Amino acid sequence: MDTLKKFFPLSFKYAKDVANLIIGIIVYLIVGVLAGVVIGISGLLTGWIPVVGAIIGLLLGILSSLVEIYVLAGIVILVLAFLKVLKD
Numbered sequence: 001m002d003t004l005k006k007f008f009p010l011s012f013k014y015a016k017d018v019a020n021l022i023i024g025i026i027v028y029l030i031v032g033v034l035a036g037v038v039i040g041i042s043g044l045l046t047g048w049i050p051v052v053g054a055i056i057g058l059l060l061g062i063l064s065s066l067v068e069i070y071v072l073a074g075i076v077i078l079v080l081a082f083l084k085v086l087k088d
Contacts, residue, residue: 001086001087004077004086008073008074008077008078010024010027010028010074010078011024011074011075011077011078011081012077012081014027014078015078015081015082021078021079021082024075024078025075025078028071028074028075028078029071029075031071032067032068032071035064035067036064036067039060039063039064039067042056042060043056043057043060046060
């Protein structure tokens with residue numbers, strides 16, 4: 001449980017009541033959108049470089065997938081902590 005609290009601190013912070021649950025979900029979604037925008041802009045800026053652009057594009061795709069997985073897992077853990085499936 002301590003490992004989950006280290007990787008997903010917002011999930012346990014916003015699991016108090018329904019208002020905090022909604023705020024926590026919105027925070028996770030905003031983080032995901034902002035990360036997607038930054039990754040997208042980075043891809044646009046480096047995509048024109050012939051060889052390096054392809055490598056950076058691949059790495060940015062992997063990073064984008066990891067951010068999406070983190071946001072989805074954070075929301076799932078937040079809901080589970082709210083429903084008291086995960087104990088503190």
